[in-house]
Amino acid sequence: MMLQLTPVEVLAVLGGLFALVMVWRASAKATRRASEAARSSVRLMSLTGRVLVTAAAIVGVQWIVIKHPGSEGQLLAVLGVPALFASYALTRALTVTAVDMPQQKKGRRR
Numbered sequence: 001m002m003l004q005l006t007p008v009e010v011l012a013v014l015g016g017l018f019a020l021v022m023v024w025r026a027s028a029k030a031t032r033r034a035s036e037a038a039r040s041s042v043r044l045m046s047l048t049g050r051v052l053v054t055a056a057a058i059v060g061v062q063w064i065v066i067k068h069p070g071s072e073g074q075l076l077a078v079l080g081v082p083a084l085f086a087s088y089a090l091t092r093a094l095t096v097t098a099v100d101m102p103q104q105k106k107g108r109r110r
Contacts (some may be wrong), residue, residue, distance in 0.1 A: 058082045 005013075064076040 062078050062082070065075060069075065
């Protein structure tokens, strides 16, 4: 039995294969973008957790020193040093100097 295809049928099969490859590539790109977005949100949540734990520790130490007062220098140190660190961190956080772009793998096109 001989299979005979017309040129239109051959082009239809090739077009279908081409469409299938393009859909597969688009799906892979969408998956890659979604995973990169998820990674950046995890980084944000991790940073938020560390900030909250550090803030709780600072507030705890400050509360102890204020409740049980010692010298005036001790109170100034307990309130002033965290304020310096907080102002430094806020200044750095609010000053955007670079854009976090994903690294491209060498020799691979997107």
